[in-house]
Amino acid sequence: MPRDEELREQYEEAKANIRTETRLARSGVECSMCAGCGQVADDDDGTPWKYWADLPPGSDLAVRMGLVKPQTCPGCEGTGQRIMTKDELAEWAHHALTGG
Numbered sequence: 001m002p003r004d005e006e007l008r009e010q011y012e013e014a015k016a017n018i019r020t021e022t023r024l025a026r027s028g029v030e031c032s033m034c035a036g037c038g039q040v041a042d043d044d045d046g047t048p049w050k051y052w053a054d055l056p057p058g059s060d061l062a063v064r065m066g067l068v069k070p071q072t073c074p075g076c077e078g079t080g081q082r083i084m085t086k087d088e089l090a091e092w093a094h095h096a097l098t099g100g
Helices: 005-027 049-053 086-098
Strands: 039-041 070-072
Touching: 005 086, 049 070
Parallel strands: none
Antiparallel strands: 039 070
16 A cells, blocks of 8 residues: 555544544543433432432322422533533543553
8 A cells, every 4th residue: 555545544433533533532420419301300419300200100209399499500501411520531541541
């Protein structure tokens, strides 16, 4: 294979890897405040809404009566994910680049 072609293939592969890694780094990590669902209950604890929503009939009386309602998670602004911290991003990049 001619040298130019080989370099072009390596370049395209590196470009694809960078796009994938950038997309993964930007996707963040699951928000711990809402457990990834993007909403928290307006209760005293700010419980992730998915736990209220998953209650079986009979146990969900407070939800059905409107005593507990969902609200947008203040930690992730409703996305369910938060941006990685500098340390988390560095660790992720190390694992992505070294495979370990």
